Amino acid sequence: MKYLIIGVSAAGVAAIENIRRLDKKSEIVAVTEEEYPHVYSRCLLSYYLAGEIPEEKIKYRDDNFFKDNNVKIIFGKKVEKVIPQRNIVLLSNSETISYDKLLIATGARSKMEMIPGKDIFGVFGLRDIKDAKNIMSVLPKCKEAVILGGGLIGLRAAYALSKRGIKVTVVVKSPYILSQIVAEEDAEIVQQHIMKNGINILTNLAAKEIIKVAENLLVILENNEKLSCQLVIVGKGVQPNIELVKETPVKINYGIVVNEYLQTTVDNIYAAGDVAEFYDITTKEYTINALWPNAVIQGSIAAINMVKGNTKKYEGTLANNSVEFFGLPLISCGITKPKTKEFEILVKKDLRKNYYKKIVIKDNTIVGLVLIGKIENAGVYRELIRKQVDISLVKQYLLDENFDFSKIIPVIKQQKEKFTEKEYKEIILS
Amino acid sequence: MKKAIFVDVKKCIACKSCEIACAVEHSQTKNLFTAVYEDPLPIPRRKVEYTDGIIISDACHHCEEALCVSACMSQAMYKDKDGTTQHDETKCVGCWMCIMVCPFGAIKRKEKVVVKCDFCKGKETPACVESCHTKALKVVNL
Numbered sequence A: 001m002k003y004l005i006i007g008v009s010a011a012g013v014a015a016i017e018n019i020r021r022l023d024k025k026s027e028i029v030a031v032t033e034e035e036y037p038h039v040y041s042r043c044l045l046s047y048y049l050a051g052e053i054p055e056e057k058i059k060y061r062d063d064n065f066f067k068d069n070n071v072k073i074i075f076g077k078k079v080e081k082v083i084p085q086r087n088i089v090l091l092s093n094s095e096t097i098s099y100d101k102l103l104i105a106t107g108a109r110s111k112m113e114m115i116p117g118k119d120i121f122g123v124f125g126l127r128d129i130k131d132a133k134n135i136m137s138v139l140p141k142c143k144e145a146v147i148l149g150g151g152l153i154g155l156r157a158a159y160a161l162s163k164r165g166i167k168v169t170v171v172v173k174s175p176y177i178l179s180q181i182v183a184e185e186d187a188e189i190v191q192q193h194i195m196k197n198g199i200n201i202l203t204n205l206a207a208k209e210i211i212k213v214a215e216n217l218l219v220i221l222e223n224n225e226k227l228s229c230q231l232v233i234v235g236k237g238v239q240p241n242i243e244l245v246k247e248t249p250v251k252i253n254y255g256i257v258v259n260e261y262l263q264t265t266v267d268n269i270y271a272a273g274d275v276a277e278f279y280d281i282t283t284k285e286y287t288i289n290a291l292w293p294n295a296v297i298q299g300s301i302a303a304i305n306m307v308k309g310n311t312k313k314y315e316g317t318l319a320n321n322s323v324e325f326f327g328l329p330l331i332s333c334g335i336t337k338p339k340t341k342e343f344e345i346l347v348k349k350d351l352r353k354n355y356y357k358k359i360v361i362k363d364n365t366i367v368g369l370v371l372i373g374k375i376e377n378a379g380v381y382r383e384l385i386r387k388q389v390d391i392s393l394v395k396q397y398l399l400d401e402n403f404d405f406s407k408i409i410p411v412i413k414q415q416k417e418k419f420t421e422k423e424y425k426e427i428i429l430s
Numbered sequence B: 001m002k003k004a005i006f007v008d009v010k011k012c013i014a015c016k017s018c019e020i021a022c023a024v025e026h027s028q029t030k031n032l033f034t035a036v037y038e039d040p041l042p043i044p045r046r047k048v049e050y051t052d053g054i055i056i057s058d059a060c061h062h063c064e065e066a067l068c069v070s071a072c073m074s075q076a077m078y079k080d081k082d083g084t085t086q087h088d089e090t091k092c093v094g095c096w097m098c099i100m101v102c103p104f105g106a107i108k109r110k111e112k113v114v115v116k117c118d119f120c121k122g123k124e125t126p127a128c129v130e131s132c133h134t135k136a137l138k139v140v141n142l
Helices: A010-022 A044-051 A130-143 A152-163 A185-195 A292-308 A378-386 A390-397 A405-414 A424-425 B017-024 B067-073 B097-100 B125-129
Strands: A001-006 A026-033 A071-074 A079-083 A088-091 A097-099 A101-104 A108-110 A144-148 A169-171 A200-202 A207-213 A216-221 A226-229 A231-234 A238-240 A269-272 A276-279 A320-325 A327-336 A344-350 A355-362 A364-370 B003-008 B045-050 B054-060 B077-079 B085-087 B109-110 B112-116 B135-142
Touching: A001 A010, A001 A097, A010 A026, A010 A101, A010 A269, A026 A088, A026 B097, A044 A071, A044 A130, A044 A144, A044 A152, A101 A292, A101 A355, A130 A231, A130 A364, A144 A216, A144 A226, A152 A169, A152 A185, A152 A231, A169 A226, A185 A200, A185 A269, A185 A320, A216 A231, A269 A292, A292 B067, A320 B097, A327 A378, A327 B097, A364 A378, A364 B054, A378 B097, A390 A405, A405 B045, A405 B054, B003 B054, B017 B045, B017 B125, B067 B077, B067 B097, B125 B135
Parallel strands: A001 A026, A001 A101, A026 A071, A101 A269, A144 A169, A144 A231, A169 A200
Antiparallel strands: A079 A088, A088 A097, A108 A238, A207 A216, A216 A226, A320 A327, A327 A364, A344 A355, A355 A364, B003 B135, B045 B054, B077 B085, B109 B112
């Protein structure tokens, strides 16, 4: 058996570890487009950029990772095309690699602005180590920066630069920040907090052009206002890297469509991570929730199914984010801004204490959560969402400031069939 | 094999000895009478929780398929050879992903990093179990 893994970030690494755990002998080949010869964590790039961690710490596996797992690793080569009919992939240098089982974990790339000036040096995304190093290279001369996009990537970048003493302006097309993950009333609290800490946020605005004027960049906004800076970071979300399977029997929708075994429409090809599109537990629709924890779990499950046949099912993805700006944490999960009336929304807030809790309920199950300020026990709610548990018995406790695991015990007793993990048996209830 | 701390809800009387023992064990001085003067105060990783007549002393369950480990983007959270889930504070960046996914709410913030039960690494019996007057807490090998 020969396994081929394309991409060695969260999903690829989890897959390698699980394949090797179950199959000590077979050949594993991994190929990545990136030249940086280490396994590293994309999510740590903004911490690196902020100067909070050294480069060494973005590596989240030992330098010997590939050797220890007996993996043949190819850095710096892009897989241009998968040819399922011949069980081979074609690399950028026209070489081919064969496989018996293939995992596509190619992830996603930054969506760049399609505006004039986007290719000027000084305008970067923040997706990989190359981006981070490019940004670092201009920092010594950077006093002002403009961030295009008020989502997680944009704001993490803004926060990082601000920590370095750079004057940051964030330009957000939506009426409020974080509009992909929370509702306006939720975002408001975080937005105020970020602005109080010195980052300027302009909403309902987009850039229409970036020009270079002497040593500076000039970002021209739709309202013709001009922002002078030395660095522009584009944080406009990501798009899946699906091109390698275009015009093949591997089905693509927005991403590569997979079944509950993380298997694509071609039997010996699996996909996991930011490129894979699957059922979302709360919206019940096919989507990509391009998030680290999802990618790791998908990579692990895909690996198990590649080695042992389709034996382990994936329950579905969840939109799930955790972020902190200037000491104010936010965790969100599931549907946070329902559009129809069938949802019930419970809210408790004390804005002087930066305390905010919102729970979205549909048909007696929790489908959404936003916690700001006090985030402990977020996972207890998440478990109720993930397992789609009927919460009628404990609804009165959900907004309680002291909500904790004990509050859901009545539900665990009532719906034992949903709490089958060994760990729940370590609690002798009655 | 998996080491676990069994919690017998019927026996727990909420005396909180386990919380105190845990905090002392994870203090700098390891002595109750000096630990109370430490700054910052040591944080108990076990907590006595109540609801509707049910009392439970709960902490990390060292899950076999630990969601906190798969959610950790800096490899701070990891499975140790003995099956316990351990946390390396020096690698933690405080992203709170583990708090986001822990089904038991067993992970706490300590300034910029998280803390959780470490099964009293290096100690034969965890401090909470030793301190439990009613034997509600028990170490078991599953």
